[in-house]
Amino acid sequence: MDKNNLERRAYETFLDLMTQAGADKIVAAVKKELSDQRQYLKMIASENYCSITVQMAMGNLFTDKYAEGSISARYYAGCTNADDVEREARDRCIELFDPEKKYGLHANVQPHSGSDANIMAYMAILSKWEESFLEEKQAKLSSLDRAGFSSLRGHSQRCKMVSMGLSDGGHLTHGYRMNVSARLFDVYSYGVDPSTGFIDYDELESIVEKAKPYILVAGYSAYTRKIDFERMRDIADKYGACLFVDMAHFSGLVAGGVFKGKFNPVSYADIITSTTHKTLRGPRGGIILCKKEWRSHIDKGCPHAIGGPLLNMIVAKAIAFMEAASKEFKDYSAQVVKNADALAQKLIGCGATLLTGGTENHMVIIHVAQSFSLTGMQAEKALFQVGIVVNRNAVPKDSHGMWLTSGIRLGTPALTTRGLKEGEMEKIAEMIVEVLSKTQPHGNDGKEIILDSSYVTKKKEQIRDLLEEFPLYEQLQN
Ligand code: DSN
Numbered sequence: 001m002d003k004n005n006l007e008r009r010a011y012e013t014f015l016d017l018m019t020q021a022g023a024d025k026i027v028a029a030v031k032k033e034l035s036d037q038r039q040y041l042k043m044i045a046s047e048n049y050c051s052i053t054v055q056m057a058m059g060n061l062f063t064d065k066y067a068e069g070s071i072s073a074r075y076y077a078g079c080t081n082a083d084d085v086e087r088e089a090r091d092r093c094i095e096l097f098d099p100e101k102k103y104g105l106h107a108n109v110q111p112h113s114g115s116d117a118n119i120m121a122y123m124a125i126l127s128k129w130e131e132s133f134l135e136e137k138q139a140k141l142s143s144l145d146r147a148g149f150s151s152l153r154g155h156s157q158r159c160k161m162v163s164m165g166l167s168d169g170g171h172l173t174h175g176y177r178m179n180v181s182a183r184l185f186d187v188y189s190y191g192v193d194p195s196t197g198f199i200d201y202d203e204l205e206s207i208v209e210k211a212k213p214y215i216l217v218a219g220y221s222a223y224t225r226k227i228d229f230e231r232m233r234d235i236a237d238k239y240g241a242c243l244f245v246d247m248a249h250f251s252g253l254v255a256g257g258v259f260k261g262k263f264n265p266v267s268y269a270d271i272i273t274s275t276t277h278k279t280l281r282g283p284r285g286g287i288i289l290c291k292k293e294w295r296s297h298i299d300k301g302c303p304h305a306i307g308g309p310l311l312n313m314i315v316a317k318a319i320a321f322m323e324a325a326s327k328e329f330k331d332y333s334a335q336v337v338k339n340a341d342a343l344a345q346k347l348i349g350c351g352a353t354l355l356t357g358g359t360e361n362h363m364v365i366i367h368v369a370q371s372f373s374l375t376g377m378q379a380e381k382a383l384f385q386v387g388i389v390v391n392r393n394a395v396p397k398d399s400h401g402m403w404l405t406s407g408i409r410l411g412t413p414a415l416t417t418r419g420l421k422e423g424e425m426e427k428i429a430e431m432i433v434e435v436l437s438k439t440q441p442h443g444n445d446g447k448e449i450i451l452d453s454s455y456v457t458k459k460k461e462q463i464r465d466l467l468e469e470f471p472l473y474e475q476l477q478n
Helices: 002-018 024-039 054-058 080-097 112-137 146-156 182-183 201-210 229-237 253-254 292-298 311-324 327-349 368-372 377-388 412-417 422-439 452-468
Strands: 106-107 158-163 184-191 215-217 241-246 272-276 284-292 363-367 391-393 407-411 440-442 449-452
Touching: 002 024, 002 054, 024 452, 054 311, 080 106, 080 284, 080 311, 106 292, 112 146, 112 182, 112 241, 112 272, 112 284, 112 292, 158 201, 201 229, 201 241, 215 229, 229 241, 253 327, 272 449, 284 292, 327 363, 327 412, 327 422, 363 368, 368 377, 368 407, 368 422, 377 391, 377 407, 377 422, 377 449, 377 452, 412 422, 422 452
Parallel strands: 158 184, 158 215, 215 241, 241 272
Antiparallel strands: 106 284, 272 284, 363 407, 391 407, 440 449
16 A cells, blocks of 8 residues: 555554544544644744654654653563654664764654754753763762752752743744743843844854853854854854754755755864754654763753653654755755745835845744834734744844743744745745735734735635645545
8 A cells, every 4th residue: 555545544544443432522633733734834934844754753663651760771571662753763863863873863853842952961961961060079879868858959050051032033942031941041132133143253252252151052043144163163162061952943954965064063162962853854852862972861851850761753753854964855955045035036026124134044033023014923813814923032132021932933844844835935035025015004002903804715725826726735524
């Protein structure tokens, strides 16, 4: 039986089983999600469509197995098969990012998400930082008395981290005050040059020089340029910091060979984290890659931060790593970037202001307050009404704050999976500018809009016509 037939049968079997279990509301929601995803232009930069094989791989018997610990060093009996699964996923992951085994990488495929991967990695870094304290006291963590442990906690809180600020494009877990990362470290932020929107490496270096951090974080959630990891490594080395790279957004572009040389963090970083479901197009989850000297610390995810790994998800990660090693995936990731560039150029041509004036990766950020006198929330709402799904995003020094924001972030990974190319991106750019130009802010709270309903209907039809040529999960019926 061919792959499409197998995938259709698997999906139908899943729906039948849910129906038989009496989960009618769940079945209805799953079907509705498929139909919505088919109709929308999914342009959330952090989303994608993974293969049905990966989708189905997530539901398997390893759901029932606890395997706290690491491969061959578990806290529970009966983990031989779990070891086999995790070893296979780990080895596939290493092969994907270091195919020639040049960098002696270790991988941990246990994190449940990108945030978990970051917390696991931070705890590994802290435990290494605490080694000198324990050595000096000639003590073990478990043998410290209450006063000793309290003094260790004080020592940990002096561990400094330099990372990109949230409103300049960094992530919550890079030291945002409301996030646990800001409680673990003494955080210093760098941002982007206000005139260009690019990271200013000289400014960054002067922050690192002053702070002398133990950890320098490179990586972003909302930044449209490549990062120069060679320069980051130089700065980290000069001031004795560990270089931590969060490549959640662009790991697919690394795996696909689009980010090469100094723009590929693999040979430069001490520790790298990623999600597996963004440009990498796998199941929801996280991974950590590290140099061998960090291995023993990284593999203490349990007890540091997580409990039992989700082995059923690790099965699906292994499949996704195999898919991402293919020639098809290389072509896909190259197309993701070409599409983002075509989208950016057309948006600029139509008069929109973009952060950094364009893009070199999979995302584009429009300054909608400047271009259309709308908040990010109003722009997000208007586009959603016609069927374009994006997220609002703060811009540096955002006058509308982090909730309403002044920008929207657009991404091409999902639409590229659907097969759309540069020509379609140009049409979409024109549509976005037209919709936002016709949107009127309503009231004074920066939330409401007025958009003519017959215009909305017309645009929805236009999107439906455009997407007709690019069916999503064609092998599935609904
Ligand atoms: N939620 C992800 C994003 O959209 O970038 C990061 O956590």
